[in-house]
Amino acid sequence: DGGITQSPKYLFRKEGQNVTLSCEQNLNHDAMYWYRQDPGQGLRLIYYSQIVNDFQKGDIAEGYSVSREKKESFPLTVTSAQKNPTAFYLCASSEGSQETQYFGPGTRLLVL
C-alpha cells in the first residue's frame, strides 16, 4: 500500500535532549512538510521541502532541524532549543508544492 508513515506514535523527551521524528513516504512525492498541532488549535508549518537536498523554514522553525537526503524520507529533529515541544507532529507530502497534501498518522511528543 502506498502511503506516509511516521514513527514512533508516541515519543518522550527529557530536558535538554534532542529527539528525531521519522517520516517516510512511498508515493514518489517530491514535496514533504512538517506541521505542529497544539490542542484545540490548527496547523503550523515548521519546515517544508520541495525537492531532495533542499528545504525551507516555515512559520515556526526555531528549535527544529530537518534533512532531505532521500526523496522518500524527511526526518525532523526537535532540539533542546525548542522550549515547548509538547505537541502533535504531522508529516505530509504532495506530488509538487502546489498539489494536494496527504498526511501521515502523526507523532505525539511529550516532555518528561
Next chain:
Amino acid sequence: DAKTTQPTSMDCAEGRAANLPCNHSTISGNEYVYWYRQIHSQGPQYIIHGLKNNETNEMASLIITEDRKSSTLILPHATLRDTAVYYCIALSGTASKLTFGTGTRLQVTL
C-alpha cells in the same frame, strides 16, 4: 488565502446525509476549496477539492455556489466512522502551506 467560516458543530443521524456548509466570501479566482477531516488523535485526511464546478468522489460531494462565496460538503450516508472535525480551506494554486481554522465538529449518532 481567503478566510473561511464554518459552524462550530453539527449532528447527523447515521444513514442520513451530512451537509457541512462553509463560507468563503473573499475567495479569489485562483483559490481552490479544499476539505479535510481529522478524527481524534489521527492525521488529517484529504476528502475533496474543487475550483468552481461541483465535484464528487468515493467519499463525498462538493457543491460550490455559482458566485463561489460558499460551498457545501455532502457525506451522502453518514456512519459513526465519519465523526470527526471537518476543515474547509481556501487555497491558492501557489500555496505551500495548509492553515486549518477551528473547523466543524460533526457528531454522527445512532
